[in-house]
Amino acid sequence: MSLLEMKHIKKSFDGFGVLEDISLTVEEGEVLAIIGPSGSGKSTLLRCATNLEAPDEGEIHYEGEYGLVFQNFNLFPHFSVIRNITDAPIKVQKRNKDEVFAEARALLQKMGLQDKENAYPYQLSGGQQQRVSIARALAMNPKILFFDEPTSALDPELTGEILKVIKDLAAEHMTMVIVTHEMNFARNVADHIIFMDKGVIAEQGTPDEVFGSDNTRMKEFLGKLSEEY
């Protein structure tokens, strides 16, 4: 069953085409990684997929709720960790308070943050904040979870802890769409990879297909990355 279906999505800003006729589907339990150079439209694609940006043309169909983990966390600074996680399930979804708190504590345990429930975001490291934001998104019980470059705002030594959390979620068959710069991670965790370039899907397939592709832009992109790192 596909949880997300995007058909012929077009989006331009000030006459500049950022997305040109993008179509994709995400199946239940699938992990989709979207890679590509800066300005290729991958973040805009994610913003359209999560309804933060309205596409100029095209259709989007969802099955169930979805959550988003932001690049810079966007935690609510005036809420404690536990309130960041529980407030929306209680106030928006109107779920039972005790149940929500029990679930939130289980999520914090899973994220290795059980001793941080009363801390405020500013007291946490970037990696811890990002784990709280993942817990916050998961507490809404989404069918599908989107990640917008979840490690880009983190120090290199903190990216590992986030990637591990995502890997664990993948092992539990959480459906995820991840925009990332972490090529090795994408290769290891994704079932399907989309390589975007200049607003179009330049290449897609299994990790082996995409990374072994003859596509010149893909090769150029991977070549540049290996030069940089």
Place this chain on the structure above:
Amino acid sequence: MKISIMAMIGQLSGGMLVTIEIFVATLLFSLPLGLIVAFGRMSRIKVIQWITKAYISIMRGTPLMLQLMVVYFGPFYIFGIRISTSYRLTATLIAFAINYAAYFAEIYRGGIESMPVGQYEAARLLGYSRVQTFFRIIFPQVIKRIMPSVTNEVITLVKDTSLAFAIAVAEMFTTAKMIASSQTSVIPLVAAGIFYYIFNLVVAVIMEGIEKKLNYYQ
């Protein structure tokens, strides 16, 4: 007739109460009213935006003393309504409330517009309604951001209450001036000065306390 210092203080304390009344009532009305004006100022409906913009511009661009007189004498000069002396205090409260609401509106607007868009986006993804987003997520953070500017306004308000002198409201300054003339003594004016100063010290301590309380997060 000369009166004792104690009697002077007795008369002054009547004015003191009126000053405190003007101060408290102005805050009570202008703080919520300012938020409504700020919403109007940020409205997507152009007409509402223009009206509130003009309102703020007039309130900030003309003397409060003049506004006091317009509110007090206006009903008679414009509509021929007979005004009673009891209307004085009401007129003062109206003029102060609408004047300070304009200043607070701009402070609110500045605070609201300084909020990072990511807070709205996170709230939207979590399904908060627009009203919930504003009152649960945005406004509590705005309060913290605008506290220093609000403190400034509140301290100015303490001193501005003396402008009610212009329409002969028997607040602290009016009373002090009256006793000073009748007794040919400067003591009532000095006493009034000390009162305003202590009033503001108390206000500053209270505002600092509120700011400290809001420092539980960053």
